């Protein structure tokens with residue numbers, strides 16, 4: 001512990017380095033290396049002129065339960081040819097509290113899914 005305002009030099013640098021490390025960790029978690037989940041669900045509709053998808057998705061263990069949500073598409077082309085009712089598997093990216101959909105793969109029509117009951 002510094003005893004006078006003029007002698008904090010010994011502690012300041014390490015504090016700064018600690019802050020840098022924490023910042024680096026935060027970047028690693030929420031930046032380029034966003035969390036990615038593989039999720040299955042069903043298309044409710046395409047929204048925002050093709051830029052978002054409304055989906056009923058299954059449970060995402062450790063993250064969120066089954067629900068209906070609107071998610072922006074990272075690439076609008078990923079939803080081309082999709083129609084309401086289509087069953088899909090998709091990459092769900094979460095970065096800084098915002099979700100988005102990456103690649104989408106259509107599932108066979110008879111794929112059993114565990115979805116939340118539709119909202120009234």
Ligand SMILES: [Cu+2]
Nearest residue numbers: 064067068069
């Ligand atoms: Cu959700």
